[in-house]
Each structure stands twice: as C-alpha cells, then as structure tokens.
Amino acid sequence: MLESEVLSALIATIYDAALDPELWPVALEGIRDFVGGCAANFYWQDVSKENAGVFHCVGIELSYLEAYFQTYTKLNPLYPAAAFFTPGEVFGSDAVIPALEFKQTRFYREWMSPQGMVDSLAANLEKSVTSVAALAVIRGERDGMVDEEARRRMRLVVPHVLRASSIGHVVAEHIRGKAALTDALDRIAAAVFLVDAAGRTVFGNESAGVLLGSGKLLRNGPGGLVATDKVANRALHYALGASARGEAEFDLAGTVILLSSEPDQRWLAHVLPLTSGARQQSAFGHSAVAAVFVRKASLDVPSPLETMARLYRLTGSEVRVLHAIVDTGGVPDIAVALGISESTVRTHLKRPFEKTSTHRQVDLVKLVAAHASPFS
Amino acid sequence: MTALDVSPKVISALIGAIYDCALDPSRWENALGEMVAAIECHNALLSLTDMRYDRLLLTRGFGMNQEWWQAFQDKHVPEVAAQLSAILASWPLDKPFVISRDMSPEMMRGAAYIEEGFAAEGMIDVLQCFLIGSPKRFAGLAFGRHRTQSLFGDREIELAELLIPHIRRAVTISDLLDVQALERTHFAAALDALRCAVLLTDASGKIIHANKSAGKMLRDATAIRDQRGILRATLAPAAAELSQAIKLAASEDFQIGKTGLAVGLSEDGSSPVLAHVLPLATGELRSRFGPAAVAVVFIRNREDARDNAELLAATFELTPAETRVLSCLLAGRSLAESASELRIGAATVKSHLDNIFGKTGVSRQQDLLLLASRLSPPAELI
Numbered sequence: 001m002l003e004s005e006v007l008s009a010l011i012a013t014i015y016d017a018a019l020d021p022e023l024w025p026v027a028l029e030g031i032r033d034f035v036g037g038c039a040a041n042f043y044w045q046d047v048s049k050e051n052a053g054v055f056h057c058v059g060i061e062l063s064y065l066e067a068y069f070q071t072y073t074k075l076n077p078l079y080p081a082a083a084f085f086t087p088g089e090v091f092g093s094d095a096v097i098p099a100l101e102f103k104q105t106r107f108y109r110e111w112m113s114p115q116g117m118v119d120s121l122a123a124n125l126e127k128s129v130t131s132v133a134a135l136a137v138i139r140g141e142r143d144g145m146v147d148e149e150a151r152r153r154m155r156l157v158v159p160h161v162l163r164a165s166s167i168g169h170v171v172a173e174h175i176r177g178k179a180a181l182t183d184a185l186d187r188i189a190a191a192v193f194l195v196d197a198a199g200r201t202v203f204g205n206e207s208a209g210v211l212l213g214s215g216k217l218l219r220n221g222p223g224g225l226v227a228t229d230k231v232a233n234r235a236l237h238y239a240l241g242a243s244a245r246g247e248a249e250f251d252l253a254g255t256v257i258l259l260s261s262e263p264d265q266r267w268l269a270h271v272l273p274l275t276s277g278a279r280q281q282s283a284f285g286h287s288a289v290a291a292v293f294v295r296k297a298s299l300d301v302p303s304p305l306e307t308m309a310r311l312y313r314l315t316g317s318e319v320r321v322l323h324a325i326v327d328t329g330g331v332p333d334i335a336v337a338l339g340i341s342e343s344t345v346r347t348h349l350k351r352p353f354e355k356t357s358t359h360r361q362v363d364l365v366k367l368v369a370a371h372a373s374p375f376s
Numbered sequence: 377m378t379a380l381d382v383s384p385k386v387i388s389a390l391i392g393a394i395y396d397c398a399l400d401p402s403r404w405e406n407a408l409g410e411m412v413a414a415i416e417c418h419n420a421l422l423s424l425t426d427m428r429y430d431r432l433l434l435t436r437g438f439g440m441n442q443e444w445w446q447a448f449q450d451k452h453v454p455e456v457a458a459q460l461s462a463i464l465a466s467w468p469l470d471k472p473f474v475i476s477r478d479m480s481p482e483m484m485r486g487a488a489y490i491e492e493g494f495a496a497e498g499m500i501d502v503l504q505c506f507l508i509g510s511p512k513r514f515a516g517l518a519f520g521r522h523r524t525q526s527l528f529g530d531r532e533i534e535l536a537e538l539l540i541p542h543i544r545r546a547v548t549i550s551d552l553l554d555v556q557a558l559e560r561t562h563f564a565a566a567l568d569a570l571r572c573a574v575l576l577t578d579a580s581g582k583i584i585h586a587n588k589s590a591g592k593m594l595r596d597a598t599a600i601r602d603q604r605g606i607l608r609a610t611l612a613p614a615a616a617e618l619s620q621a622i623k624l625a626a627s628e629d630f631q632i633g634k635t636g637l638a639v640g641l642s643e644d645g646s647s648p649v650l651a652h653v654l655p656l657a658t659g660e661l662r663s664r665f666g667p668a669a670v671a672v673v674f675i676r677n678r679e680d681a682r683d684n685a686e687l688l689a690a691t692f693e694l695t696p697a698e699t700r701v702l703s704c705l706l707a708g709r710s711l712a713e714s715a716s717e718l719r720i721g722a723a724t725v726k727s728h729l730d731n732i733f734g735k736t737g738v739s740r741q742q743d744l745l746l747l748a749s750r751l752s753p754p755a756e757l758i
Contacts, residue, residue, distance in 0.1 A: 004380060004387045008538050011391050015545055019552070156388045163395050167549060170399055174556040180576050180669035181563035181585065183656045187672060188570070194562050203562060256690055266737070268691060274565045288562045291569050307638040307650070329740055362708040365745045 010034050011160045018164035019171060024056040031137065031161070032058060035153045038117065038140030042125075044133045047080045049073060051131075059138070064115055075107045078120075083132040085124050088162050090154045092121040092146040099145065112138075119145045123158040125165050135161050190295040194274075194288035197244040199224025199237060202288050211294060217259045217267050218294065225292070227269075232259045236269065236292075243273035243290035259294065269294045304368060312355040321348040325361055326368050379530040380538070382414060387538070390414055394542045398549040401436075408438035411519070411539065415532050418499065418522035421445075424547075425457070425514045433513075444497045452489035459483065460516065464509045472536040473504040476527045494520070501527045505536055507544045515547055572676045573600075576656070576669035579626035581607045581619055584669040593675060599641040599649045600675065607673065609651070614641050618673075621653040625671035641675065651675045688748055692735045701728040705741060706748055 010030040017023040024042060032040035039059025045052040052073045054065060068076075081096045093102055099119070102108055112118070122136035137154065139146060182205070185192050191208035193201050201220055204212065211218060219226050225240075227233035235257045259267040270293040309319045324334040324345075331349075335342045349361075358364050382390075393407040408420040419439030426433050437445070462483075463473055473479075475490065484490065494502070501521040508515035519536070521528060564585070567574050573590035577583055582605055586594060594602045600618075601610050607622070609615040621637040642649040652674045685703035688694065694702065704714035715725045733739050738747055 002380060003384050004382065005538065007384050007387060008391065008542070011388070012541055012545065015395060015542075015549075019549065156384055159388070159392050160395070163392065167395070167398055170553065171549070171556075174553055174560070176669070177585075178556055178560050178563065180656055180672075181560060181567065184574055184576060184585075184672045185563060185566055187654055187674070192566055194566055203559070203566070256687065258691060266691070272569045274562075274569070288565070291566045293569075311638065311640045311650075326742055326746070329742060360708060362741075362745065365742050366708075369746050369748075 006034065007156055010157065014157070014160045014164045015167070018168040021168065025058055028056055028058045031135070031157050034157060035121075035137045036139070036143045036150050037120075037137040038115075038143065039138040040136065041138075042133075042135050044131050045073070045076075045079055045083065046131045047083045048130065049076070049079050055133075060115070064111065068111065072107055072111045075105070075111075077102065077105045077107055082122065082134070083124065083127070087124045087127060088158055090121060090123045090151055090158055092151070093119055094146070116141050118143075121146045121150060121154055123154065123161075125162055133165075190293040193225060193292040193294070195225055195240055195290050195292055197289050199240050201225055208294070227257070227259055229259055232257050232269070236271065239271035240290055240292075243271065267294060267296050308356075308368065312352070314352060314355060317348050318352050318355075321345060322352050322364065322368070325349070325364055330361070380534045381531060382535060386414065390539070391542050394539065394546050395549075398546040399553070401434075401550055404436035405438055408436060412438050415503075415519055415535055416525070417503070417519045417528075417532070418525060419520045420517065421520075422517045422543075423515070425516075426512070441497055447496070448489070448493045452493045455487070455489050457514075459487065459489075460504075460514065463504075464506060464514075467506070469506045469509055470537065470540055472533050472540070473506070474501065474528045474533060475504075476501045498523045500525075503528045503532060503536055505540050505543070507540065507547055515544075517543055572674050575600075575607055575673040575675075577607050577622055577671050577673065579623060579670050581622050583607050590675070600651070609639065609641050611641065611643065614639060618651060618653070621651075622671045622673070625653050625655040649675065685748070688736070692732075694732060694735060698728045698732050698735075701725055702732055702744070705729070705744060 010027075013023065013027045013030050017027040028040045028042060032038070037059075039057070041057035041060065042055045043053060043057070044055070050073070052069060057065065078093055078096050082091070085091050085095075093099070097105075117138050118141055119139040120136050121139075122134050124132050124134045126133040135158065137150075139150070143150075182203075185203075186206040188205065189207065191211040192203075192205040193208050194203040196202050201208075201224070212220060217228055219228070225236065227236050239257065257269040257271065259269050272291045272293070274288055274291055305319055305323055308314065308322070314322065320338065321334065324337060328334050328337045331342050331345050334345050338345070352364065353359060356364065356367055358367060390410055393403070393410045397403045397407050404422055408422060412418075412420050419441075420437065421440060422434075422436045424434040467473055467478075479487075494500070497520075499520045500523045503519045503521075505517040505519075506515075507517060517540075519528075519532075564587070567585075567587040568589075570587060571589060573593045574585075574587040575583055575590045576585040583602060590600075593600055597610055599610055601608050607618070609618040617639045618641070621639050624637060637653045639651045639653065640649070641651055654672050654674070656670055656672055685699055685706050688702060689699040700718055701714055704717055705711075709717065711725050711729070712722060715722045718725070729741075732744070736744065736747060738744055
C-alpha cells in the first residue's frame with residue numbers, strides 16, 4: 001500500500017479516537033508502527049519532575065510503567081528541558097541530551113536498556129504552567145537511533161494528534177456541560193418534559209421517566225405526549241399547539257392542567273413556552289417548543305424541620321412544638337396530643353417565635369413551607 | 377499501479393485542513409480551495425440537504441460563479457435531487473461518481489441540468505462524492521471541471537476516495553457538536569423556566585452556569601453575588617458556610633443526603649432565603665483539563681411564599697366566593713377576621729371553608745397553607 005494510503009488510514013484512527021478515547025491505544029499502535037518504534041505513549045509530566053501519568057500507552061510492560069512512576073520520573077534526564085518545546089514541534093532525545101551522555105545515565109541503563117529501548121522522539125501537545133502533555137515514540141534496537149525518516153513521519157502525524165486532542169476536549173466539554181445541566185434537571189422533584197412542535201418528548205428528566213414508567217397519567221404515543229385523562233389531553237395539546245405557534249400569552253393559572261382529579265391523587269401539569277433561544281433552528285435536531293412540569297399537589301413532602309432546627313438553633317422540645325403546629329393545629333389540640341398543659345405549649349412556642357422573628361402560628365406554618373427544598 | 381501522485385506531506389496538510397472545519401465550519405471555503413488545487417479542478421460545492429423538505433441546509437462553495445449558481449438552483453435542483461437519489465440507490469457510498477464515466481446514456485439524455493445548466497458555466501465533468509445518504513438527509517461534495525481542463529481521471533478519483541472518509545468524519549463531528557449545543561440550549565431553557573435559582577459551580581465556587589432566576593438574584597446581590605466569577609453569599613457568615621458546602625459537595629467521598637446541604641442566606645427576621653447545595657453525579661467526567669461543574673446550588677425565590685389563592689382556585693375549581701375566603705385565610709386572617717373583611721357572616725365563611733376542604737381534600741387550615749406553598753408554580757413565564 002502507498003504511504004499516503006497508510007497515512008490516511010492512520011489519521012482516520014486518530015480522529016476516531018478524538019470522539020471515542022477508548023480507541024487511543026489502536027491509534028497509538030498505528031503511530032508507533034508508522035514512525036517506527038517498539039512503544040508509544042501519550043502522557044503528562046510535571047515540570048517539577050515530581051509527578052507523571054500516562055493517558056494511553058502501548059509496548060511498555062506494566063512493571064516498567066510502575067517503576068517509572070515510583071523511581072524514574074525524577075531520574076529521567078530529558079525533563080524538565082523536554083517540556084520547553086513548543087507544542088507540535090518534533091524533537092529527539094538528542095535535542096535535550098547528547099546520545100553518549102544519555103547512555104551513561106542511570107535512567108537509560110536501568111529503565112530503557114533492559115526493555116531493549118535505544119532512543120525516543122516526542123512532541124508536546126499541550127502545556128500548562130506546571131505540566132506538559134506529550135506524545136512519544138520509543139525506538140527499539142531493531143529500529144535503531146532516531147533518523148531523519150522517523151522525524152519526517154512523526155511530523156506527518158503530530159499535527160493530527162494535536163488537532164484530534166483539541167477536538168476531543170471540545171467534544172468532552174460539550175458532553176460534560178450537557179451532563180451537568182441534565183443532572184441539575186434530574187434533581188428537580190417535578191417531572192420535566194421538553195416537547196417539540198409535534199408534541200414529541202425530546203427530553204425527560206428522571207422524575208419524568210418514573211412518571212411515564214408508571215403509565216397512569218401520561219404516556220408517549222406515536223403522536224407525542226398523551227394524557228390519559230381525555231379532558232386533560234385536550235388541554236395539554238391545546239397548550240402545546242399554542243406554544244409551538246408562539247401565539248399565546250399564557251397566564252400562569254391558564255396553563256395549569258389537572259391530570260388526575262382523584263382524591264389524594266391530584267397531579268398538575270404546568271405548560272411553559274420556551275424562549276426563542278431554545279427554539280433556534282438546527283439542521284437536524286428536534287427543537288423543543290415547550291417545557292411541561294408535572295407534579296403531585298400533595299402534602300407528603302420531606303419535612304424541612306431538621307434544616308430549620310439547624311438554621312434557627314431550635315432545641316428538641318421547640319422542634320416538637322413546631323412540628324405539632326404544622327401537623328396538629330392550634331394550642332389546645334397540641335396540648336392534648338403532647339399531653340402537656342396549654343401554658344407549657346405557649347412557653348415552648350415563645351422561643352421559636354423569637355428565634356424565627358415570627359409572631360403568629362400562621363407565619364410559622366408559612367415559614368416551614370418556605371423551607372421545603374425545591375426537589376424531592 | 378496507482379495513479380495517486382500527491383506526496384504524503386500534501387495529503388497530511390489537506391486532511392488537516394478538512395478537520396479544521398470540524399470545530400470551525402467557516403473554514404470550509406479554505407479547505408475546499410485546497411482540495412480544488414489538489415484535484416486540479418474548476419470549482420467545488422459542499423451541500424447538506426434535508427431530504428424530507430427538499431431544503432438545502434448548508435452550502436459551501438469554492439470557485440462558484442454566484443450568478444450562475446443561483447440560476448442553476450432556481451431551475452435544476454429538483455431534477456438533480458431526483459437523479460442523486462436514483463444513483464444513491466445502487467451506488468456504493470464510498471465511491472466517487474463521475475458523470476463522464478459512470479452515467480448511463482439514458483440518464484444523460486434526460487438530463488437538462490447537464491446540457492443547459494453545466495454548459496452555461498462551461499463545465500464539462502463533475503465528480504460527485506457521497507458523504508451521508510439517509511432517508512432524512514443527504515450530504516455531498518461535488519467537484520467540477522471546466523472545458524479548459526480535461527475530464528476527471530483515475531488520479532482524481534483515487535484522491536477523492538482517499539479524502540471522502542475524512543470529509544465525512546469532519547461533517548459528522550460538526551453535526552455532533554451542533555446537536556449537543558442544541559440540547560444544551562434546551563436544558564438551559566428548561567432551567568431558565570424554573571422560578572428557583574439554579575447555579576452550577578466547580579469546587580472553588582466558580583459559576584459555570586446560572587439560570588435566569590439566578591442571574592437576576594446575582595444582579596440584585598442581596599442574597600448572593602458574583603465576585604469575579606465566584607459565587608458568594610452576600611452576608612459574611614453565610615459566605616463561609618456556602619463556600620464550605622460547595623467544597624463538601626465537590627469532595628467525591630462525602631455523602632450528602634437527598635435534600636442537600638442547606639445554607640441560610642438571609643438576615644434573621646427577614647423571610648428566609650435558603651440555598652440547597654448538592655453534588656453533581658458527573659464524577660467520571662471530571663478531567664484534568666478545564667473546570668467541570670461539580671455542585672448544583674438551588675435557591676428558592678423569596679416571592680415563592682406569595683399568595684397562591686388564584687392558582688388553588690383554578691386547580692380545584694373553587695367558586696369566586698370560596699376563592700375570596702381562601703385568599704383571606706392564606707394571608708393569615710382568622711375566620712372571624714375574614715368574615716368581617718368580606719362582610720359576610722361567620723357561618724357563611726365556615727360553610728365556604730368546608731367546601732374548600734371538600735374540593736381540595738384537606739381538612740385543616742394549616743394544610744391549606746402547605747398545599748398553597750406546594751402549588752406555587754415551579755416555573756415562570758419569560
């Protein structure tokens with residue numbers, strides 16, 4: 001096969017690795033064989049020589065890798081000077097240390113020689129103030145010392161490794177950014193659906209998945225999101241249609257849809273048109289036009305009393321009384337429930353009122369409600 | 377024996393120019409120019425078509441005579457699209473299609489776009505590369521030769537064959553990033569719709585994302601503020617506590633309960649503003665390069681505690697009279713106070729309240745308050 005064809009296939013592998021980092025070992029093998037060497041690695045090293053690490057490596061036995069990190073990171077005579085080359089510039093070990101001198105070093109004698117390694121050439125890929133990431137091809141006895149042909153071939157490959165590595169960063173950054181936003185949405189107690197103009201769900205958070213899984217109130221039909229309740233379904237599709245056309249100035253109460261009106265099973269859906277930012281036309285991706293938030297209108301929320309106790313430094317008996325206010329009601333009822341006198345209840349209440357700067361029971365109840373966390 | 381006479385150095389640079397377009401699509405013109413030079417042809421056109429709507433999504437050209445191209449598009453696009461679909465049905469995706477070699481005489485005869493269209497620009501041959509051919513979309517790259525040049529030969533076909541996988545991969549990466557960016561916009565919009573403030577930060581509190589409510593809260597600077605990109609609580613004691621909570625959320629081995637670490641941000645005596653700090657589950661994505669969001673901070677808006685009588689009324693189909701009573705009760709009035717304010721009898725108020733209890737399924741005034749606070753919409757209109 002022609003060198004150009006071999007090179008083209010190798011470059012393809014390198015960019016595949018940018019999208020799928022698990023392919024780096026395959027790409028490294030290709031680079032090693034194309035340049036001529038017994039090993040290749042993609043590593044980072046602190047300029048201070050204290051630390052080093054390998055991202056990917058082929059042709060070096062694990063025991064030697066471990067020995068490198070334990071003992072030879074500090075002894076490698078190529079560093080720190082090797083870290084000073086401009087990213088992309090190809091250099092052999094002789095650019096840092098004369099070959100004869102290199103062979104005398106303990107690093108060469110104890111780490112390279114026993115593995116049958118005679119020389120190396122490398123290129124820095126990325127530099128920070130304290131560390132450098134680099135690609136190296138290590139030459140074996142069979143390959144001989146680095147020559148002009150090896151340098152030429154390395155120069156053909158390195159620009160692509162550099163570019164692939166920056167593409168990889170951008171892709172990873174995109175995925176990471178998206179994952180963080182998804183994660184934040186997953187923490188919201190309400191089920192969140194993003195819906196496109198045709199009514200299809202383009203995203204659902206964790207709660208949305210659970211809700212769809214139960215299949216009672218909402219399901220994904222061929223034509224999009226379907227509410228089981230017929231009246232609710234009509235209202236839902238009316239609201240989604242209006243969002244898609246961008247015509248309706250919904251008022252908050254108007255967009256609330258009761259998905260189920262069974263006692264103790266009141267589920268509400270809020271339909272919100274999305275801003276133009278999210279509606280931007282994309283070549284192929286579906287564009288969401290509305291967000292649907294679904295949640296149960298119930299009182300079974302995790303109690304925020306623990307949080308309140310900590311924030312307002314409430315004692316055990318004060319928490320008990322506060323809990324009773326929310327759970328039981330007025331002072332006489334509390335006295336009966338807790339088996340204490342009404343005056344004791346009032347005494348216990350005095351401190352929470354002071355500590356929270358409230359004066360009435362109704363304000364205390366509101367305060368407790370305000371401390372409920374916005375997620376499950 | 378191969379006809380490919382281009383040096384590996386030139387090939388490497390050419391392929392490099394193609395991948396430069398993956399992150400920066402504005403560089404396609406440059407890459408097409410380099411390909412036109414290497415292939416030794418007249419012009420090149422990269423196009424992306426949405427097959428469902430016969431809509432050109434993207435075109436990038438080099439050496440294209442704009443006036444001619446506009447006229448060509450107006451007249452011949454449906455014809456070309458139909459022929460491309462026909463060819464694609466039986467042609468291997470990786471093989472370039474050369475009009476002068478691969479087109480059957482029957483196809484040639486019916487093709488007005490060749491006789492009229494191409495001739496008008498003096499084009500004598502076209503080498504068509506197929507990049508993506510799915511029912512939904514088509515992506516292709518065409519090179520054209522002028523009558524001052526010869527027909528495409530083995531050399532050009534081999535070179536194109538070599539480049540096709542790279543161009544395809546570059547377009548795919550570009551697409552992937554576009555789709556990811558669109559999804560991110562969606563998620564950000566959903567967070568923006570939330571009434572509560574949502575902030576994503578790294579371990580040092582650096583703000584990586586703030587939703588709309590959070591942006592407003594940062595500008596108000598009463599509870600939180602943006603100190604050179606770092607999230608800070610405005611009050612001094614809360615500032616230390618918030619930084620500490622974020623640090624804890626960031627440390628992977630620290631277990632935080634489902635409701636997160638709560639930090640009070642408001643002064644004693646004012647209505648409470650609370651931050652809930654939670655770790656993000658993206659640990660395996662944390663990397664040496666660039667900051668990663670490790671914590672999410674939710675801050676409930678103070679306005680949440682407002683009167684939700686209207687919303688309750690709409691949800692549970694309360695009558696206007698019942699809504700008025702509910703409104704009074706939610707404002708903290710007693711039954712007697714409500715009666716005198718609404719100028720109705722105490723018995724009437726009591727009967728309205730019983731109806732409200734019946735419709736909402738709760739049996740105590742305290743629960744009505746809690747229900748109202750739960751009903752507060754999670755989102756607001758923008």
